[in-house]
Amino acid sequence: MKNKIILLVGASLIFSCQEKEKVKEIGYEMDTIEKIETSYDNVSKDSLLFEDDILTSKTDFIIQGDGVVNINISQELTIYNNDDSLFGKIMFSEESESYVLEMPKVINARYFVPMLDQFYFDANNPNTDDSNLYIYINSEVKKVKKSTVDFNFVTWENYLKSNFITLRKMQNNDQLDKYIYQVLNVEKDSISIKSIAKEECDAVELYKDVSKKIRWKDNDLLLINFYECN
Numbered sequence: 195m196k197n198k199i200i201l202l203v204g205a206s207l208i209f210s211c212q213e214k215e216k217v218k219e220i221g222y223e224m225d226t227i228e229k230i231e232t233s234y235d236n237v238s239k240d241s242l243l244f245e246d247d248i249l250t251s252k253t254d255f256i257i258q259g260d261g262v263v264n265i266n267i268s269q270e271l272t273i274y275n276n277d278d279s280l281f282g283k284i285m286f287s288e289e290s291e292s293y294v295l296e297m298p299k300v301i302n303a304r305y306f307v308p309m310l311d312q313f314y315f316d317a318n319n320p321n322t323d324d325s326n327l328y329i330y331i332n333s334e335v336k337k338v339k340k341s342t343v344d345f346n347f348v349t350w351e352n353y354l355k356s357n358f359i360t361l362r363k364m365q366n367n368d369q370l371d372k373y374i375y376q377v378l379n380v381e382k383d384s385i386s387i388k389s390i391a392k393e394e395c396d397a398v399e400l401y402k403d404v405s406k407k408i409r410w411k412d413n414d415l416l417l418i419n420f421y422e423c424n
Contacts, residue, residue, distance in 0.1 A: 235414070237364055244307050250300045251307055254316070255362075255416045258330040261349040262304050264318035265329075267293070268344070271313070273329075274337040281336050285306065302332045305420070320347050351380040356409065358421040359387065361408070372400045374421055377410075385410045393411060395423035 240252040257387045265271060271284040282297035293308040305314035315329035320340065322328075327338040327345060338345075348356065361371045374395055375387040389404040410418050 236396055237362075239415075240302055243305065244309070248295060248299070249297075249308070252300070252301050252302045253305060253420070254330075254333070256333065256414050257350065257411060257416055258316040258414065259316060260319040260330070260335070261347055262353045263320070263327065263329060263345050265313045265315070265338070266344040266346075267311075267313060271338065273297075273331070273344060274339075276335050276337060278337070281331070284313070298332070300332070303330070305422075317347060320345070324392070354380055354385060358390065359410075359418045360421050360422060362417055362419055364417060373402065373404055374398055374423075375404075380410075381413055383409050392402045395421075397421075397423050 237255075239255050241255065242250070243253050244251045266315040267284055267286055269286055273283070275281045282295070284297065285294045286292075287294050295308065303315050305312050315331065317330065318328040318335075320327050323340075325340060327340050327343070329336050329338060343364040357377070359375050359377060360373070361368065361375075374397065376390050376394070377385050377387055379386040384407055386407045387405070389402060390398060391401050392398040408417070410416070
């Protein structure tokens with residue numbers, strides 16, 4: 195069995211906002227979403243997922259491309275820069291039952307944790323090119339030859355619906371939200387969410403029945419965290 199680690203994403207935080215005429219206590223009401231004019235220049239654009247002597251893996255809070263691709267690496271994954279020069283390789287060693295990385299030490303991607311067999315990248319729709327899969331690493335476009343890998347691509351809407359989320363604390367005066375949510379519906383920049391109980395995710399420590407509608411992104415900046423229950 196491949197070596198595994200248990201990765202706990204830290205407690206997540208809330209995004210609350212102010213309407214033009216009045217302040218809502220938490221987030222937005224279901225039927226009164228408005229775009230707010232707020233600067234997030236000082237907000238973190240990534241978060242640490244995993245770190246050891248070989249790899250520092252971070253998840254991006256900047257979304258890129260048309261969705262997210264999950265790449266299954268059975269033997270070797272070769273990644274090219276956009277000019278066709280070599281960016282790096284990921285190889286699975288049968289002898290050590292682990293992955294060997296020939297990559298930069300710091301990797302920013304959607305969810306890149308080799309010890310958990312997790313290789314998720316923001317990506318362009320693969321139907322736009324017959325030969326190459328275009329993924330985003332370290333905020334740059336990279337290429338993978340489609341014929342060499344097994345992959346599954348989902349749009350941002352489907353990725354949101356297939357993951358639990360928590361709310362980020364975007365401003366110092368924001369209230370703290372410790373609930374974990376599932377996404378029920380996606381409408382452009384807004385999502386309808388409902389809190390989940392411990393029966394749905396062992397990591398739930400605090401539960402209250404909450405349903406609301408919030409903005410999940412501001413242009414390309416995520417206002418939420420994707421949450422791993424395992």
